[in-house]
Amino acid sequence: MNDKDIAFMREALNEAKIAYRKDEVPIGAVVVRDSKIIGRGHNLRESLKDPTAHAELIAIREASRSIGDWRLEDTTLYVTLEPCIMCAGAILLSRIPRVVFGAEDKKGGALVSLLHVFDTPGLNHKVVYEGGVLEEESRRLLKEFFKALRNKEKWPSLAEGARLEIE
Amino acid sequence: MNDKDIAFMREALNEAKIAYRKDEVPIGAVVVRDSKIIGRGHNLRESLKDPTAHAELIAIREASRSIGDWRLEDTTLYVTLEPCIMCAGAILLSRIPRVVFGAEDKKGGALVSLLHVFDTPGLNHKVVYEGGVLEEESRRLLKEFFKALRNKEKWPSLAEGARLEIE
Numbered sequence: 001m002n003d004k005d006i007a008f009m010r011e012a013l014n015e016a017k018i019a020y021r022k023d024e025v026p027i028g029a030v031v032v033r034d035s036k037i038i039g040r041g042h043n044l045r046e047s048l049k050d051p052t053a054h055a056e057l058i059a060i061r062e063a064s065r066s067i068g069d070w071r072l073e074d075t076t077l078y079v080t081l082e083p084c085i086m087c088a089g090a091i092l093l094s095r096i097p098r099v100v101f102g103a104e105d106k107k108g109g110a111l112v113s114l115l116h117v118f119d120t121p122g123l124n125h126k127v128v129y130e131g132g133v134l135e136e137e138s139r140r141l142l143k144e145f146f147k148a149l150r151n152k153e154k155w156p157s158l159a160e161g162a163r164l165e166i167e
Numbered sequence: 168m169n170d171k172d173i174a175f176m177r178e179a180l181n182e183a184k185i186a187y188r189k190d191e192v193p194i195g196a197v198v199v200r201d202s203k204i205i206g207r208g209h210n211l212r213e214s215l216k217d218p219t220a221h222a223e224l225i226a227i228r229e230a231s232r233s234i235g236d237w238r239l240e241d242t243t244l245y246v247t248l249e250p251c252i253m254c255a256g257a258i259l260l261s262r263i264p265r266v267v268f269g270a271e272d273k274k275g276g277a278l279v280s281l282l283h284v285f286d287t288p289g290l291n292h293k294v295v296y297e298g299g300v301l302e303e304e305s306r307r308l309l310k311e312f313f314k315a316l317r318n319k320e321k322w323p324s325l326a327e328g329a330r331l332e333i334e
Binding site (some may be wrong): 091123 | 212221228229232239253259261274
């Protein structure tokens with residue numbers, strides 16, 4: 001972890017906050033090459049009614065579009081939450097060599113929690129990964145979101161107030 | 168495996184043939200609910216320059232759009248080749264309860280080959296799956312494709328002929 005990692009994770013966190021404001025589970029991601037962001041994404045599952053609209057997948061697709069190649073060599077993907085199985089698979093397919101994530105996802109994380117996808121023997125692509133970067137900020141955002149969601153279900157008129165805490 | 172499964176796998180094979188004609192690795196998929204196809208897809212990785220443009224992902228996204236919900240409950244996904252890690256993850260996320268595939272993918276399959284994703288302990292969604300439906304047709308199409316690709320690399324002018332074998 002270095003200053004650059006922290007700076008780019010802040011960008012991923014900004015994406016997560018955009019998701020929050022859209023009433024989406026706040027997860028954000030950026031794809032970086034040569035210290036430049038070439039793809040951004042935030043979770044849009046509910047807005048798009050698309051089960052594959054995770055932050056990482058959106059950022060990967062944007063990065064591929066922006067460089068005109070599905071091979072995202074020499075890039076780093078920053079994501080606020082440990083990737084799920086689908087996103088870990090997409091990272092392998094796009095040949096991203098390095099992943100930095102914020103908080104672990106005990107229930108659905110595919111790197112160090114539920115599965116260890118990148119350590120599968122027989123993979124033809126190697127991914128270096130590291131967690132814990134701005135972990136607290138990422139986790140706090142998710143906690144606020146789910147707290148607000150529960151409040152909204154119980155007391156719909158109070159829900160707007162809780163949202164301000166993330167600004 | 169029943170007659171319906173074979174009929175829908177034929178539809179998935181038709182999608183794979185469309186991919187073949189676009190010079191894409193020939194893999195196809197359909198999502199079925201109440202004996203109706205609600206999503207179709209074929210591999211478009213090279214055409215779209217998108218590492219996530221697998222047949223299954225495209226079919227899942229189309230199915231979600233067509234019913235206006237990311238939850239694909241009461242559906243079956245038919246795909247000509249064993250799904251990869253990304254697609255297995257997408258199947259879990261979209262809550263598809265049943266998957267039927269054609270040929271196994273020894274190198275990258277995430278159901279029975281490289282990994283056994285649907286049998287991961289602790290998953291909050293259960294997927295019933297079955298392989299081997301029209302397996303030979305699926306495998307033959309892939310073999311033809313890669314043979315034609317090798318020929319094209321060696322003798323570009325002969326490549327068009329090989330393509331006719333799939334019609």
